[in-house]
Amino acid sequence: MIHTELHAAGIDDSRLRESYRYCRRLNAEHGRTYFLATRLLTPSQRPAVHALYGFARYADDILDDMDDEASPAEREQRLDRLSAKFFTGTADESEPVLAAVLHTVHTYRIPLDLFGDFLTSMRMDLTITDYPDRAALNRYMRGSAAVIGLEMLPILGTVGAAGEAAPYAEALGQAFQLTNFLRDVDEDLERNRVYLPADELAAFDVDRDVLTWCHQHHQTDPKVRRALSAQHDVARTVYREARKGIALLAPESRPCVATAFTLYSEILDRIEAIDFAVFSQRASVSLGRRLRVFSSGLIRAHRARGYGAA
Known part of the structure; x- marks a missing residue:
């Protein structure tokens, strides 16, 4: 299947193909919901999505891999090396995700400042362990x-100007991450981090x-349950806003995003359940x-591409 995707995307260089394969493996191993949803994109779209996921996951693992005994200073150095190579366009084998993500950035003309914002938020994880309020958390979430x-x-x-869809695309990314913050609050404490606004928690003591x-x-202490329920309501509000953007996407991309939306919002349902x-x-x-959910999305994806309901 990966050979079909790479061929459809016009990726023929052997070293570049290996980088895309590496990114795809990261997505398949760590992003089950995202990876399943990407199967609903056209084959030519999938490698680029895997490259973006692979780069984000690779950077995140530099900071958070619990099996890696590297010190904070060593993690910072690794992240700085990755950042420097990305912005200088240096795609060597020491950073296996770079060739693919740099090729994706060039092919789709993705603004580099977005990656600067992402790496800024990754650096915040080196030193920041708590967020005093929603504004502070939103600054982190801007990049992450x-x-x-x-x-x-x-x-x-x-279907229209990309700028019209942009606020909803941002909201969708935030909705997914707010879900992660609630689901993974216990795991994040293992890393000495709390991704919930301290002032909003304090309202519930x-x-x-x-x-x-x-x-x-x-x-789960009863007052913590009430605090998490309030955070759950915030996430639901963001999901409602993000949903409006799905109709603004190209028809062939909507089944993928709708599927990811449904499955991730159902994780939020499970937290409540x-x-x-x-x-x-x-x-x-x-x-x-x-x-x-995937099967339903597959039917819609076939229809969007003019294949009927096969």
Whole structure:
């Protein structure tokens, strides 16, 4: 399948093809929902999406790989090397994602400042462990989530001016990340981070110490449950805004984004269904449900490409 995708995208250089394959493997291994949704794009679109995901995942792993015993200073040096090579267009084998992402950036004319914003947020993870309010968290999410949606727009295509779809693309990236913040609050505490606004938690008498107690005892304190429910409501509001942008995308791209939207919003549903017991279990959508949503999207994707309902 990967050979078909690379051929459809006009990627023939052997070294470049290997970089795209590497990015695709990262997506398949770490981004189950995203990877499933990309199967609904045209073959020529998929390698570029894998390249963007691969670059983001690769940078994130430099910071967060729990099996890597590198010090914070060493992680910062690695991120700086990746950044320098990206912005100088140096695609060597020491950074296997770079050839693919640089080729994608050039092919689709994706603005470089989006990647600058992304790397700025990645650097924040080296030193910032808490966010005092929503504004501070949004500054982090600008680079870690919103720009990902903007990077995708040239690949997905739009029916009108890209600028009209841009706010909704940003909102979708934020909605997905807000879902991650709720689902992974326990895991993030392992890394000494809390991605929930401190002032909004404080309204429910929740602070880091209370969250740490929940983490240590694998329980969700009632006041933490109420605080997480309020964060859940915020995420739902962002999803409602993001949904408006799907109709602004090119028809052949809508099934992919709609599928990702549905599956990720259902992770939010699962968090609520388990009564916010995120310190003792991981909210997820079953494989059967993922396949049913994918199958429905596949029919829409075939219709969008003029294949009928085969």
